[in-house]
Amino acid sequence: xxxxxxxxxALGDExxxxxxxxxxxRYLCVCEIQxxxxxxxxxxxxxxxxxxxxxxxxxxxxxxxxxxxxxPSPAPAVHGLLALVRLCALTEPEALALRERVKTINRENxxxxxxx
Numbered sequence: 001x002x003x004x005x006x007x008x009x010a011l012g013d014e015x016x017x018x019x020x021x022x023x024x025x026r027y028l029c030v031c032e033i034q035x036x037x038x039x040x041x042x043x044x045x046x047x048x049x050x051x052x053x054x055x056x057x058x059x060x061x062x063x064x065x066x067x068x069x070x071x072p073s074p075a076p077a078v079h080g081l082l083a084l085v086r087l088c089a090l091t092e093p094e095a096l097a098l099r100e101r102v103k104t105i106n107r108e109n110x111x112x113x114x115x116x
Contacts (some may be wrong), residue, residue, distance in 0.1 A: 004077045010054035011081060015039060016047050020056060020070070020085045021095040025102045027069035028059075036101050056082065065083045065107065 010016055019033055033042045048068055051057045055078040058071050073083060089095045 003075060007054045007056065007075075007078045007081050010050050010056060011085070015018060015042075015043070015046070016051055017043075017085065017088075018084070018094075019047055019051060019068075020090045021098050022102045023057060023070045024086060024089040024095075025056065025099040027067040029065040029067055029111065031055055032105045033068075033106050035105050035110055036098060054078065065111065067089075069099055 011020075015037060018037060020027060021038060022033065022086065030041060030048065031044065032043050033039075033048070034041050037044070039047075048059070052068075055074045057068050057072055059066050060070050061067075063095060070082065071078065
């Protein structure tokens, strides 16, 4: 039952749903998500950790960045839920606006301004 409950719980937060919508557009680092949603770095990191634990996203280290993207081979329950998230990403005005916003965010400008 946990294989379904954990992913459903992960989708129960508006910010996490927004993160999945943005990751439908392209892979992102924490600072890009932070910029798009106006959330604190620690909040974004927590949301990403929960999404990763639920199987929706994976992370990969790439130079100074840790990139997050949608899991290309999720468990069956997550796969089905991602299909619903993807459908909404194509039809919900808020999702469309977020996906357009992500296209304008430049990580080099953002991360270069932040102190590690």
